[in-house]
Amino acid sequence: MWKEIAVLVRKEITLEWRQKYALNGILLYVVSAVFLTYLSVGAQQGNLNVGTWNALYWIIILFSAVNAVAKSFVQEHQGRQLYYYMIASPEAIIISKIFYNTLLTLMLALLGYLVFGVILGNPVQDQGLFLLNLFLGSVGFSACLTMVSGIASKAGNNATLMAILSFPIIIPILLMSIRISKNALDGLDWSVSVDKLITLLAINAVIAATAYILFPYLWRS
Amino acid sequence: MRANWWKVLSVILLGFTLTVGLLGDVPRLPILNETIRALYFHVTMWFGMILMLVVAVYHSIRYLRSNDLKHDDMAIEFTNSAILFGVLGIVTGMLWAKFTWGDYWSGDPKQNASAIGLLMYFAYLVLRNSLTDVYQRARIGAIYNIFAFAAFIPLIFVLPRLTDSLHPGNGGNPGFNAYDLDSNLRLVFYPAIIGWTLLGAWLSTVRVRLRRIERKLENKLINQT
Numbered sequence: 001m002w003k004e005i006a007v008l009v010r011k012e013i014t015l016e017w018r019q020k021y022a023l024n025g026i027l028l029y030v031v032s033a034v035f036l037t038y039l040s041v042g043a044q045q046g047n048l049n050v051g052t053w054n055a056l057y058w059i060i061i062l063f064s065a066v067n068a069v070a071k072s073f074v075q076e077h078q079g080r081q082l083y084y085y086m087i088a089s090p091e092a093i094i095i096s097k098i099f100y101n102t103l104l105t106l107m108l109a110l111l112g113y114l115v116f117g118v119i120l121g122n123p124v125q126d127q128g129l130f131l132l133n134l135f136l137g138s139v140g141f142s143a144c145l146t147m148v149s150g151i152a153s154k155a156g157n158n159a160t161l162m163a164i165l166s167f168p169i170i171i172p173i174l175l176m177s178i179r180i181s182k183n184a185l186d187g188l189d190w191s192v193s194v195d196k197l198i199t200l201l202a203i204n205a206v207i208a209a210t211a212y213i214l215f216p217y218l219w220r221s
Numbered sequence: 222m223r224a225n226w227w228k229v230l231s232v233i234l235l236g237f238t239l240t241v242g243l244l245g246d247v248p249r250l251p252i253l254n255e256t257i258r259a260l261y262f263h264v265t266m267w268f269g270m271i272l273m274l275v276v277a278v279y280h281s282i283r284y285l286r287s288n289d290l291k292h293d294d295m296a297i298e299f300t301n302s303a304i305l306f307g308v309l310g311i312v313t314g315m316l317w318a319k320f321t322w323g324d325y326w327s328g329d330p331k332q333n334a335s336a337i338g339l340l341m342y343f344a345y346l347v348l349r350n351s352l353t354d355v356y357q358r359a360r361i362g363a364i365y366n367i368f369a370f371a372a373f374i375p376l377i378f379v380l381p382r383l384t385d386s387l388h389p390g391n392g393g394n395p396g397f398n399a400y401d402l403d404s405n406l407r408l409v410f411y412p413a414i415i416g417w418t419l420l421g422a423w424l425s426t427v428r429v430r431l432r433r434i435e436r437k438l439e440n441k442l443i444n445q446t
Contacts, residue, residue, distance in 0.1 A: 144372075147368060148368075151348070151361055151364060151365055151368075154352070154357070154361050155348060155351045155361060156351065158351075161348065161351060164340075164344040164347060165344050165348060165365065167340070168337050168338070168341035168344060168372075169341060169368065169369060169372040170372075171337050171376065172372060172375050172376045172379075172380055176380075179383075195383075199379060199383065202375075203375050203379075206372075206374075206375065207371060207372060210368055210371040211368070214285075214364050214367060214368055217285050217360065217364055218360075218364050
């Protein structure tokens with residue numbers, strides 16, 4: 001099982017590397033979105049309200065993640081999907097996709113953070129907590145979005161469907177991440193955020209477990 | 222008639238709720254005043270909605286295990302009734318909020334969470350309509366229904382409790398338990414929950430039967446030609 005997952009993850013990475021335009025496209029998407037925000041709010045370095053910084057950052061990450069993950073079930077040909085269906089177990093496929101998408105989302109989030117920090121100033125006071133939260137948020141985003149993109153791909157995969165299906169489901173994760181991230185920005189003590197971190201972890205676990213259980217049914221159809 | 226005892230029970234309970242709920246004595250409290258009667262008509266909507274969503278999820282699971290369309294009928298129709306109750310719950314809640322909190326929408330966490338919950342289920346309906354094949358629709362619908370429910374539970378039971386809410390029972394506001402609720406309110410509140418939920422179930426079963434008749438007629442039409 002583990003070996004199967006490792007092979008599948010490596011396959012995803014190779015595939016992504018071969019079609020660099022998709023990866024580059026999404027990286028460029030983050031940078032342009034950040035720049036667009038920067039120009040729209042008309043803020044000079046450092047005079048943006050911390051709460052606004054936080055909200056803008058997470059909204060951009062959310063949209064980039066939706067766009068990045070949406071293609072996870074369509075970039076490959078129908079025939080090749082059938083081939084995977086025969087040689088791999090659905091559990092291995094969903095775990096490998098979630099794992100790979102976590103890496104992708106995390107990369108987007110870090111890039112976004114870097115660009116945000118350079119252009120709009122970096123008000124984060126507790127880097128450790130912020131990065132931990134970024135990691136947990138990416139796991140949650142990718143678990144939720146991978147499953148939803150699987151569902152949307154069965155329904156003709158239009159972008160509207162992907163958005164309306166995923167936004168309401170992702171809101172609990174997004175809200176928790178935004179709150180923890182606010183604490184990190186304000187440099188509050190870790191004890192304030194511990195229960196929120198646990199809640200975020202629990203929501204992630206519920207979403208991931210549900211995806212794990214339901215995916216075989218989706219894959220079969 | 223025997224099998225329909227619960228429909229009679231629903232009518233009796235709702236008759237009781239309406240008469241006693243509107244005419245009976247309620248505790249006089251500052252700010253709440255007469256709006257405390259929303260307990261019978263607003264709070265009960267959410268109880269009914271959640272119970273019906275649980276039924277819908279149960280049938281979605283049954284569908285995935287059996288591939289029998291009759292479970293899908295139950296799942297979609299119970300979700301439909303739950304959405305109806307949810308919309309009524311939001312509307313009654315907004316009316317109540319206008320008179321107690323001063324605004325139709327005050328950004329209260331529970332208000333927001335229930336609005337998002339409704340978005341989730343509207344998305345479920347859109348998803349179903351975007352699929353044309355009956356079995357495909359039933360299967361994907363069931364999967365999304367279960368998945369959405371898993372996110373719905375933390376959304377309305379966990380998140381609002383982490384922040385202050387204006388709702389009675391949160392953030393320093395006393396809950397209804399703190400007021401009387403000893404006998405007067407409870408006497409109507411519990412029957413009202415059961416009555417509304419039974420009414421929702423009744424609505425759903427009628428629609429399920431309609432759906433099955435339609436399918437039968439359609440099959441007949443197709444097989445004829």
